[in-house]
Every structure is written in structure tokens, then in C-alpha cells.
Amino acid sequence: MHKCCPVCGVRFEVEPGFFFGAMYISYAFSVATFIICGLATYLLGNNPEVWVYVMVVIVVVLLTFPSSFRYSRILMLHLFSGIGYEPDAADKEGQT
Numbered sequence: 890m891h892k893c894c895p896v897c898g899v900r901f902e903v904e905p906g907f908f909f910g911a912m913y914i915s916y917a918f919s920v921a922t923f924i925i926c927g928l929a930t931y932l933l934g935n936n937p938e939v940w941v942y943v944m945v946v947i948v949v950v951l952l953t954f955p956s957s958f959r960y961s962r963i964l965m966l967h968l969f970s971g972i973g974y975e976p977d978a979a980d981k982e983g984q985t
């Protein structure tokens with residue numbers, strides 16, 4: 890992840906430790922993954938043994954970790970950073 894926006898240069902980590910909060914969002918993503926994978930395994934696998942559930946959840950969580958990590962930070966920025974998206978900001982900066 891970029892430390893600053895490559896276009897307008899805004900610093901994403903608005904205060905030290907800002908992204909600790911993203912861990913809670915990431916945790917929520919993981920819990921949602923557990924529930925969805927658990928239900929899918931139950932329904933598709935006709936209620937297999939416990940180790941099958943564990944393996945399915947571990948594999949899916951590992952596969953989705955990169956996107957979960959980024960989307961939790963994106964959500965954190967949108968919800969709590971106070972930084973807004975200004976489509977024209979880069980153009981304005983280019984003119985001055």
C-alpha cells in the first residue's frame with residue numbers, strides 16, 4: 890500500500906496507528922468468511938467431518954487475505970479518516 894497518494898500526495902495514515910482500527914474491520918471480514926464458508930461446506934459437502942470445515946476456512950481466509958487487508962483499510966479511510974475523494978483535485982494541482 891502507498892504511504893501517500895501517488896496522484897495528490899495526501900498522507901493515508903492520518904495519525905499514528907490509524908490503521909489499527911482496520912484490524913477490527915478485517916476481523917469482521919474474517920468472521921463473515923467463516924460463516925459463509927461454513928454454510929457452503931455444510932450445504933455442498935453434505936455435512937462433512939470437522940477437519941474439512943477447518944481446511945476450507947483456512948484456505949479461503951489465506952486466499953482472501955490480501956484483498957481483505959486492503960479493503961479493510963479502504964473502508965477505514967472512508968469511514969473515519971475525514972479524507973474525501975475530490976475528482977478535480979489533481980487537475981487543480983496540475984494548473985497551479
Ligand SMILES: [Zn+2]
Pocket residue numbers: 894895896897898899
Ligand atoms: Zn489522491
